[in-house]
Amino acid sequence: MLEILRPGVQTSVQDRGRRGLRHLGIAQAGALDMPALYRANSLLGNDPDAAGLEITLGPVSVRFGRDAWLALSGAHFHPELNGRPIHTGQRVFAQAGHTLTLSGCQYGMRTYLAVDGGIDAPLTLGARATDLQGGFGGVHGRALEAGDRLPLGAPRALRDGPGCRSPDWTPYVRALPGPDYASFSPSAQAAFWQRQWTVTPSSNRMGMRLRGTPLVRRHNMDLLSHAVFPGVVQAPPDGQPIILLADAQTTGGYPCLATVIQADLWKLAQARPGAHLHFVPCSAADARAALARQVREGQRLRHALRTLTE
Amino acid sequence: MSQAAPHYYSLGESAVALALPAPATLAQQRRIWRLAASLAGAPGVLDIIPGMNNLTVSYHPLDFDPDHAFDCLRQHWVALSAADDDAPARQVDIPVCYGGEAGPDLAEVARHTGLTPAEVVKQHCAAEYQVFFMGFQPGFAYLGGLPEALATPRRAQPRTRVPAGSVGIGGSQTGVYPACSPGGWQLIGHTRLKLFDPVATQPTLLQPGDRVRFVCEELRHA
Numbered sequence: 248m249l250e251i252l253r254p255g256v257q258t259s260v261q262d263r264g265r266r267g268l269r270h271l272g273i274a275q276a277g278a279l280d281m282p283a284l285y286r287a288n289s290l291l292g293n294d295p296d297a298a299g300l301e302i303t304l305g306p307v308s309v310r311f312g313r314d315a316w317l318a319l320s321g322a323h324f325h326p327e328l329n330g331r332p333i334h335t336g337q338r339v340f341a342q343a344g345h346t347l348t349l350s351g352c353q354y355g356m357r358t359y360l361a362v363d364g365g366i367d368a369p370l371t372l373g374a375r376a377t378d379l380q381g382g383f384g385g386v387h388g389r390a391l392e393a394g395d396r397l398p399l400g401a402p403r404a405l406r407d408g409p410g411c412r413s414p415d416w417t418p419y420v421r422a423l424p425g426p427d428y429a430s431f432s433p434s435a436q437a438a439f440w441q442r443q444w445t446v447t448p449s450s451n452r453m454g455m456r457l458r459g460t461p462l463v464r465r466h467n468m469d470l471l472s473h474a475v476f477p478g479v480v481q482a483p484p485d486g487q488p489i490i491l492l493a494d495a496q497t498t499g500g501y502p503c504l505a506t507v508i509q510a511d512l513w514k515l516a517q518a519r520p521g522a523h524l525h526f527v528p529c530s531a532a533d534a535r536a537a538l539a540r541q542v543r544e545g546q547r548l549r550h551a552l553r554t555l556t557e
Numbered sequence: 558m559s560q561a562a563p564h565y566y567s568l569g570e571s572a573v574a575l576a577l578p579a580p581a582t583l584a585q586q587r588r589i590w591r592l593a594a595s596l597a598g599a600p601g602v603l604d605i606i607p608g609m610n611n612l613t614v615s616y617h618p619l620d621f622d623p624d625h626a627f628d629c630l631r632q633h634w635v636a637l638s639a640a641d642d643d644a645p646a647r648q649v650d651i652p653v654c655y656g657g658e659a660g661p662d663l664a665e666v667a668r669h670t671g672l673t674p675a676e677v678v679k680q681h682c683a684a685e686y687q688v689f690f691m692g693f694q695p696g697f698a699y700l701g702g703l704p705e706a707l708a709t710p711r712r713a714q715p716r717t718r719v720p721a722g723s724v725g726i727g728g729s730q731t732g733v734y735p736a737c738s739p740g741g742w743q744l745i746g747h748t749r750l751k752l753f754d755p756v757a758t759q760p761t762l763l764q765p766g767d768r769v770r771f772v773c774e775e776l777r778h779a
Contacts, residue, residue: 270690496693
């Protein structure tokens with residue numbers, strides 16, 4: 248059992264999310280920084296589908312109801328276990344009754360807490376992830392609250408092992424032109440790639456709202472609703488782009504100016520309100536190659552951690 | 558039936574889409590649903606998502622070959638035979654309690670349309686609707702088929718809380734809110750059916766292509 252003492256700004260149970268249900272209006276949900284959750288699970292030898300906690304900014308404290316191995320990956324806090332500093336990206340042993348506290352987020356926005364055996368929230372529509380908009384999955388479909396007690400999966404026999412680093416965050420986010428790119432004026436197209444975009448505080452797990460040069464369309468044809476995905480950059484009539492994230496609805500009618508490549512979605516998860524982003528053009532083939540590289544690196548890390556500790 | 562050529566395009570690094578020429582019609586939307594059914598189970602496909610007059614197919618990005626995906630979409634589109642256009646659809650009846658607290662805007666819709674509340678309900682129930690596509694919320698169906706006479710603009714002030722199961726009219730659309738949420742539609746009634754149940758085998762009551770009828774269980778007066 249894992250007891251939430253202090254949930255911070257927003258903490259929720261997340262895994263790799265749901266697939267194949269978008270035609271019914273059911274969103275993906277799941278970790279916004281998917282590679283970070285993958286690393287945290289790999290540090291413990293957990294199944295890659297195991298659920299962990301997505302912790303946004305903090306301050307957070309949780310108490311372990313059993314002896315447990317934990318791992319953090321993603322944003323850098325000052326993590327302490329029973330008052331003693333521990334490292335992000337490292338396997339750490341917690342005794343039953345120990346309290347983990349995360350405060351003073353130094354860098355990034357979201358960190359992922361994995362526990363050996365995973366968070367054993369019920370599988371709902373194929374995942375344990377919390378869909379905050381739909382109100383299901385995780386713990387009663389909501390962000391965690393003080394007093395919540397989360398069941399844990401079967402403990403694993405582990406010993407101290409090596410750690411791993413999170414990749415360096417950069418504000419350069421690769422994107423592909425979207426299906427409605429040509430309907431924007433040449434100056435709007437140029438501004439999209441050349442200007443700096445500021446993340447606004449009204450961003451959430453559904454979408455990241457940006458502020459910058461308004462992106463004007465050449466002609467304001469009404470669009471019919473079409474499928475959208477995490478990473479789609481929409482330009483609503485006010486011209487301030489919105490990047491859809493994991494909890495976004497499944498169809499939409501705003502023009503799609505661009506799509507952030509899947510290998511760079513994690514950068515959005517770690518960009519705080521006020522952070523600046525730049526979009527960098529990329530080809531679809533390079534986007535797929537970047538994702539394949541990211542997946543390969545994850546698997547290599549997983550393999551290395553296993554062979555070094557078992 | 559002759560067909561104007563669809564427009565094919567990609568969305569992101571691992572999805573392809575097809576948009577049919579304007580205008581969007583029920584006949585074209587039927588072909589979208591049939592295309593979705595025909596693509597089900599194609600290798601590597603993650604999601605097949607009907608939109609309004611369009612369809613998007615997403616693949617696992619590491620298995621995605623754009624040439625293959627576009628070929629597959631084209632072949633399935635070309636193979637649809639016009640003879641099957643009247644393929645049977647599921648029929649779903651939605652029992653509704655109209656007016657009163659269940660439908661606080663029924664009087665406003667009556668005022669706007671120049672009908673009596675009873676006539677609004679009669680027309681709303683007499684029409685046959687079809688689920689064009691889904692989105693907005695899990696289980697939310699965009700329905701085509703609202704009689705023009707019932708079209709009513711959205712509320713000037715959206716409600717901060719619309720109860721789950723509320724049946725509303727927004728412009729020329731009608732639909733049911735699956736979950737409690739903010740909303741600007743005129744609420745004319747309420748159904749006790751669950752539009753979305755994440756633990757059910759079939760999590761949503763409705764699917765693209767379903768035929769829908771509203772059945773008046775009760776008409777309450779304000």
